[in-house]
Amino acid sequence: MPHEMLPRITARTALFLDFDGTLVEIASHPDAVLVPPALTRTLAALSSQLDGALALVSGRRLRDLDGFLAPLLLPAAVEHGAQRRNAQAQLISAPAADLRHVLAAAEGLVRQYRALQLEHKNLALSLHYRHAPELEALCLQVMQAAVAQSKGLQLMQGKCVIDLKLSGVSKGTAIAAFMTxxxxxxxxxxxxxxxxxxEDGFSAVLGLGGHAVKVGPGPTSAQYRCAGVPEMATWLQSALVPRRASRAESLSS
Structure with a gap:
């Protein structure tokens, strides 16, 4: 869908953006992400234009996002909603769950299969099998068994990754909290x-009368679709008000 057919970002928008696969291309390793040179400038300008109503909503750790976008520090929900930095720079964390069983299971897989990659976060973990897609079923089986021995954890499967996160929190709950x-x-x-x-985030914004944008292929509840990261960048840049425009002009646009 061309960016002209995506929802307009106006002075009344509260903008929430995923990171990997949305603002940046998915990399072969989580640390190998390449941040487009213009991305930080675009996000900073949009945040200013929206009076700070722009937040990242990601499965990443907060320090990862801050590192990729330095020196920009945006409001952010991380680790699939387990932690949230609000617009006043306050860090709000969900109660921790016991990760011992899932961590031991994931570490055992990584020791046995070196192509697997493990991200141990503050309140969650991610097991990546992008370099060994044939291990998907085994990884899923082992991690499901580990989750069954743990309390307060939920398994989610994404693009060549198995995420273990806290139950009861999601990108949707984080967005709902920001909106208050x-x-x-x-x-x-x-x-x-x-x-x-x-998808939890899409459901949240749709339930609040907003708009959801799915980036790339796949079934979704979102009512808009964007082809990929370059088209997302074009959409965001197209929303920027030229500096010569007055504040009154930008609010009335």
């Missing part, structure tokens, strides 16, 4: 994401 706070409250939420793990 300034500067997001009272605005129309828009969320863009690329994976099945973003």
């Amino acid at each position: 706070e300034a500067p997001f409250a009272g605005r129309v939420p828009v969320f863009a994401g690329d994976d099945v793990t973003d």
Whole structure:
């Protein structure tokens, strides 16, 4: 779908953006992500234009996002909603769950199959099998068994990754929380994401009368679709108001 057919980002928008597969291309290794040179400038300008009502919503750790986008520090929900930094820079964390069983199971797989990659986060973990897709069924079986021995954890399967996250929190709960706070409250939420793990976020914004944008192929509840990361960048850049425009002009556009 051309960016002209995606929802308009206006002065009343609360904008929520996934990171991997949405703002940046998915890399062969989580640390190998290449951030387009213009991305940080675009996000900073949009955040200013929206009076701060722009947040990242990701499965990543907060320090990862901050590192990729330095020196920009945006409001963010990370680890699939387990932690959230609000617009006042306060860090809000869900109660921790016991990760011992799932961590031991994942580490055992990684020791046996070196093509697997493990991300141990603060309140979650991700097991990547992008370099060994033939191990998908085995990874799923082992991690499901580990989750069954754990309390307060939920398994989600994304693009060549198995995420173990806290039960009861999601990208949807994080977006809903943002929408009760300034500067997001009272605005129309828009969320863009690329994976099945973003569907909770899509449901949340749709339930609040907003708009959901699916990036790339695959079934979705989102009512808009964007072809990929380059088209997403074009959509975001197209929403920028030229600097010469006055504040009154930008609000009335």
